[in-house]
Amino acid sequence: MKRIAPLLLLTLFAGCGDDDTPTPDAGSDAGFDAGTPVDAGSDGGTDAAVNDDAGTGCAQVTASMPSLAYADDVSIAFALRMTPVPADASTEMQLLFERYFPGEDVGTFELGGEDADGNFGTCAHCVVLPGLTRERAFFADRGTLVTRADPYSRRLDVAVTNLRLIEVEVNGETRASTPIEDGRCIEIADFEAQGVFPPEAWVCDDALYGDGETCHCECGDFDPDCAVNTECPPFDPTCEPSEPLPTDCNSGDVCAFDPILSTTRCTATCDHGARTACETGVCVFDFVGDGVDTCWVEEERIARVTLGETCTSTGIQKVCHVVDGIARGFCGYDDVCRPLCGEGESACSVEGESCMTFLFEGDLGFCSGPVVDG
Numbered sequence: 581m582k583r584i585a586p587l588l589l590l591t592l593f594a595g596c597g598d599d600d601t602p603t604p605d606a607g608s609d610a611g612f613d614a615g616t617p618v619d620a621g622s623d624g625g626t627d628a629a630v631n632d633d634a635g636t637g638c639a640q641v642t643a644s645m646p647s648l649a650y651a652d653d654v655s656i657a658f659a660l661r662m663t664p665v666p667a668d669a670s671t672e673m674q675l676l677f678e679r680y681f682p683g684e685d686v687g688t689f690e691l692g693g694e695d696a697d698g699n700f701g702t703c704a705h706c707v708v709l710p711g712l713t714r715e716r717a718f719f720a721d722r723g724t725l726v727t728r729a730d731p732y733s734r735r736l737d738v739a740v741t742n743l744r745l746i747e748v749e750v751n752g753e754t755r756a757s758t759p760i761e762d763g764r765c766i767e768i769a770d771f772e773a774q775g776v777f778p779p780e781a782w783v784c785d786d787a788l789y790g791d792g793e794t795c796h797c798e799c800g801d802f803d804p805d806c807a808v809n810t811e812c813p814p815f816d817p818t819c820e821p822s823e824p825l826p827t828d829c830n831s832g833d834v835c836a837f838d839p840i841l842s843t844t845r846c847t848a849t850c851d852h853g854a855r856t857a858c859e860t861g862v863c864v865f866d867f868v869g870d871g872v873d874t875c876w877v878e879e880e881r882i883a884r885v886t887l888g889e890t891c892t893s894t895g896i897q898k899v900c901h902v903v904d905g906i907a908r909g910f911c912g913y914d915d916v917c918r919p920l921c922g923e924g925e926s927a928c929s930v931e932g933e934s935c936m937t938f939l940f941e942g943d944l945g946f947c948s949g950p951v952v953d954g
Contacts, residue, residue, distance in 0.1 A: 638744060638765035639666045643673055646736055648777035654679045658736050660773060666766050668712050673745075673768070675738065676706040677731045686730055691743070692721040700748065701756030709745055709766065718745035718766050719757045733790040733804050736775045743768040781843075795827040797835035797844045806835050806844050834870075839896050840878045848875040853924055857905030864899050864907045865920065867938035876907075883911055891915050910946040912936075918946040 633639060643660040649672070650657040659672040677685060680702070689697060689705045696702040700719045705727075707720040723743035729735040747763030750756070778789035784799035795806035805825050812819035827835040829846035836847040850856050850863035850873050857863050858875035862882055866873050876882060876899070883891035883900035891900055891911035900917035901909030912918040921928050921935035922943035928935055930947065937945035 636767060638767040640769070641666060641766055642769045643740075643771050643773075646773040646775045648734065648775075649674055651734065651777075656731050656734070658731070658773070658775070658777075660771075662709065666709070666718070666764075668716070669718060669766075670710040670712070673707065673709045675725075675731075675736075675773075676703070676708060678704050678706070679732070680704055685732065686727050689725045689727070691723040691725055699757055700750060701754045707740070707743065707745070711747075714752055715750055716760075717748055717750050717757065718764075719748045720744065721746045721759070721765075734777045734779075735790055736773055736777070738774075739770075739772045740768070741770045743770070793825065795825045795835050795844075797827050797829050797846050800843065802843050834872050834874065836874050838878065840880055849873060850875050852906060855904070855906050862899065862902050862907050863905055865944060867897075867910075867944065869939045882907070883917060885917050887917050887919050889917050891917055912946055912948045914948075918948055921945055921947050 642663050644663065645661040647659050648656075649659040655676065655678040657674045657676040659674055661672055662669070665671050680696075683704060685705075691705070691707060692698045697705050698721070700706060700708060700717065705725055707723065707725065709718040711717045721744055724741045726739040726741075727737065728739075729737040745766040745768070747760045747765065748757035749760055751758075776786045776789055778786055779801045781801040782789055782799055783801075784796055788794070788796050788799070788803075790804040792805060795808070796803045797806060806827070808822055808824050812821050827833075827846070829835055833846045833848055835844045837843070838845045838847075848858055848860065850858045852863050852865040852873040855863075861875035861877035864874055864876050881896055881898050882902065883898045884902065885891055885900050887901050887909055889900075891898055892915075898911040899907035899909065900911050901907065901919070909917045909919055919926065919928070922937065922945050925944070928947035930949075933947045933949050935943070935945045936948045937943060
């Protein structure tokens with residue numbers, strides 16, 4: 581299994597950590613489970629409890645060695661090693677980002693206070709140190725978090741200053757945090773942290789993942805740079821389409837999603853309207869709206885049947901009725917090979933059938949009758 585490691589070293593303004601990186605527990609609630617701490621004090625005594633309070637009454641700690649703790653579609657958490665480990669706490673502090681609603685994730689965020697980021701139950705930009713029980717943790721009540729990269733792209737580039745964590749009680753259902761009266765506090769030395777953490781299936785250099793410069797098409801997993809927004813959904817006045825990034829494919833190829841591989845691959849192009857066949861594969865019409873006809877080589881996506889015949893269903897969008905290397909049909913809802921219609925194709929000739937277009941805008945589609953459930 582490929583080891584996910586930071587691209588860059590974390591730079592501390594004060595202090596530095598050990599060299600070994602523990603594997604954090606992802607937890608069960610947006611990457612954090614206060615009841616499942618990382619093995620505290622497991623490195624032979626170097627993580628002894630903190631006694632020095634530097635005259636502030638708070639334990640003095642440094643953070644180092646960033647790693648990825650958890651990631652899904654709506655949240656991501658990065659872990660940083662605490663040195664020394666405060667008493668009754670995990671070895672790792674988490675920077676947790678959550679998308680409760682659309683908002684800025686690159687910028688300057690004040691921690692604590694009365695806003696949403698001031699409570700563990702509502703924070704979108706959270707700094708927390710798990711305790712040794714599910715009901716206890718240390719949560720930021722002050723500090724400034726500056727993010728210079730989108731954390732959801734699995735790129736960490738942050739600066740944290742004036743950070744203090746206070747002991748809180750955590751609600752097991754809502755995750756709401758309540759400061760503990762006369763509880764302890766922890767002050768973390770100002771630090772910066774950088775790292776790139778691609779998925780395990782990524783086979784290219786880590787630094788290429790989401791670099792914002794090139795769509796790396798065949799790296800074993802999807803590169804976020806291949807999803808640059810070039811179109812806007814209907815009725816979204818806030819959307820601003822952007823130019824696609826260049827790909828690392830050969831000239832004339834495009835980076836297209838391959839449902840068989842569940843990722844992108846460099847794909848040759850053709851001209852379906854002009855009936856120009858591919859050197860390899862079947863020329864397939866554009867039904868995703870990017871204006872490009874592509875050459876399909878996956879037999880699982882091509883039904884070798886003619887119009888009116890049954891396609892073998894595999895749960896993947898399939899084309900059919902291949903004539904001289906050109907796909908002239910599409911496997912419809914009932915898994916029957918249907919003729920194309922619109923944009924230079926013939927009109928639907930069977931009574932009761934109409935052209936079911938592939939896109940909100942555009943004319944190309946396939947002939948089909950009304951969709952019947954069940």
